[in-house]
Amino acid sequence: MRILILGGTRFLGRAVAQLAIEQGHDVTCAARGVSGVAPAKARFVPVDRDDSEALVPLADEGFDAVVDVTRQVSHARYALAALADHVDNWSFVSTISVYADNTTPGQTAADAPVLAPAPPDVDGPVGPDNRWYGECKVSIEQAVRERVGVDRSFICRAGLIVGAEDPSDRFPYWVRRLSAGGEVLAPGRPTDRVQFVDVADLAAWLLRAAGTRLSGTYDGTGPAMSRADLLAGVAAGLGVADPDLTWVDQEFLLSQDVREWSGERALPLWVRLPEWGGLMDRDARPALDAGLAVRPLADTVRATASWMTAHPAAVRQGGLDPADEVAVLREWQAVRSR
Numbered sequence: 547m548r549i550l551i552l553g554g555t556r557f558l559g560r561a562v563a564q565l566a567i568e569q570g571h572d573v574t575c576a577a578r579g580v581s582g583v584a585p586a587k588a589r590f591v592p593v594d595r596d597d598s599e600a601l602v603p604l605a606d607e608g609f610d611a612v613v614d615v616t617r618q619v620s621h622a623r624y625a626l627a628a629l630a631d632h633v634d635n636w637s638f639v640s641t642i643s644v645y646a647d648n649t650t651p652g653q654t655a656a657d658a659p660v661l662a663p664a665p666p667d668v669d670g671p672v673g674p675d676n677r678w679y680g681e682c683k684v685s686i687e688q689a690v691r692e693r694v695g696v697d698r699s700f701i702c703r704a705g706l707i708v709g710a711e712d713p714s715d716r717f718p719y720w721v722r723r724l725s726a727g728g729e730v731l732a733p734g735r736p737t738d739r740v741q742f743v744d745v746a747d748l749a750a751w752l753l754r755a756a757g758t759r760l761s762g763t764y765d766g767t768g769p770a771m772s773r774a775d776l777l778a779g780v781a782a783g784l785g786v787a788d789p790d791l792t793w794v795d796q797e798f799l800l801s802q803d804v805r806e807w808s809g810e811r812a813l814p815l816w817v818r819l820p821e822w823g824g825l826m827d828r829d830a831r832p833a834l835d836a837g838l839a840v841r842p843l844a845d846t847v848r849a850t851a852s853w854m855t856a857h858p859a860a861v862r863q864g865g866l867d868p869a870d871e872v873a874v875l876r877e878w879q880a881v882r883s884r
């Protein structure tokens with residue numbers, strides 16, 4: 547296939563480009579080159595998508611498939627205007643943040659309500675909390691369906707993406723923490739659900755979808771698992787036997803100003819329940835039935851750990867600081883012994 551990746555200079559887009567090259571496809575990445583570099587052997591076309599005409603010169607190149615990862619509504623619209631009539635298949639990487647209900651477990655793309663589209667004066671996510679992110683993705687999904695048609699478009703609503711080159715502090719926190727050893731603060735209950743997709747598995751599915759002309763809207767995430775299985779699996783992937791986990795109640799963590807999901811003083815992949823009980827417990831069967839293949843957790847852990855070791859400067863150092871973790875654990879033991 548001749549594949550055009552709108553992006554390709556970091557994480558998922560780069561993984562799609564790299565795998566496509568390994569599979570023998572002809573790969574073009576169009577981006578500014580600000581976030582990183584496209585893989586060697588991909589053709590890199592420098593473009594700034596703020597320019598509405600930037601992609602027009604690529605229109606007559608005869609691409610079989612486009613993969614777009616944008617979060618900016620105008621960028622998507624410019625790309626569609628320039629290219630939609632010239633490519634066979636359009637894949638758009640959306641997000642499970644499009645959903646209106648984050649509480650109910652077991653939802654699928656086919657039945658879950660989504661947010662309203664972004665207001666006309668909002669073009670992309672705003673501020674550190676990414677306000678309007680989900681709404682902008684809804685707007686782009688609609689634009690893709692309208693301009694390309696539902697039969698030629700694949701909307702892939704990614705869940706939490708993990709693995710090598712992860713620019714976030716989420717999954718890497720647990721790899722770092724379990725490899726450090728000692729008493730590990732495990733948030734919530736062992737049975738709480740967590741869910742994610744390996745970047746390499748998602749990349750492989752996007753390429754398979756382009757090759758088979760899969761159309762429609764799917765969640766792009768693996769099966770949910772318990773947090774106990776996640777932490778045991780991360781430890782096992784690192785070769786750590788019997789991690790020393792101390793499970794700490796959600797309400798206690800919140801009372802100690804430990805934060806959810808990601809960032810400073812957060813325990814990544816932990817969200818308050820039941821409010822966020824649907825976020826990491828979606829029904830993965832439609833994606834699995836449509837070709838998403840999921841590798842063993844240990845492989846994801848090893849790929850993440852190797853990358854973290856090889857590129858320490860690229861790893862984001864977020865999450866609960868070790869001294870804060872010790873302090874919270876000490877306070878928890880004190881409360882329990884009272």
Ligand SMILES: NC(=O)c1ccc[n+]([C@@H]2O[C@H](COP(=O)([O-])OP(=O)(O)OC[C@H]3O[C@@H](n4cnc5c(N)ncnc54)[C@H](OP(=O)(O)O)[C@@H]3O)[C@@H](O)[C@H]2O)c1
Pocket residue numbers: 552553554555556557558559560576577578579580581582593594595596614615616617639640641642703704705706707708
């Ligand atoms: N990470 C997660 O856990 C997660 C979860 C759910 C969904 N998602 C979605 O998954 C996708 C992840 O994509 P990703 O990791 O490949 O990339 P990304 O982090 O979304 O990066 C955006 C890409 O677009 C390019 N870009 C940005 N501004 C541009 C401009 N003005 N002109 C041209 N290119 C521009 C960037 O390259 P340059 O800066 O080099 O131009 C980069 O390659 C996103 O759509 C995200 O919303 C992520």
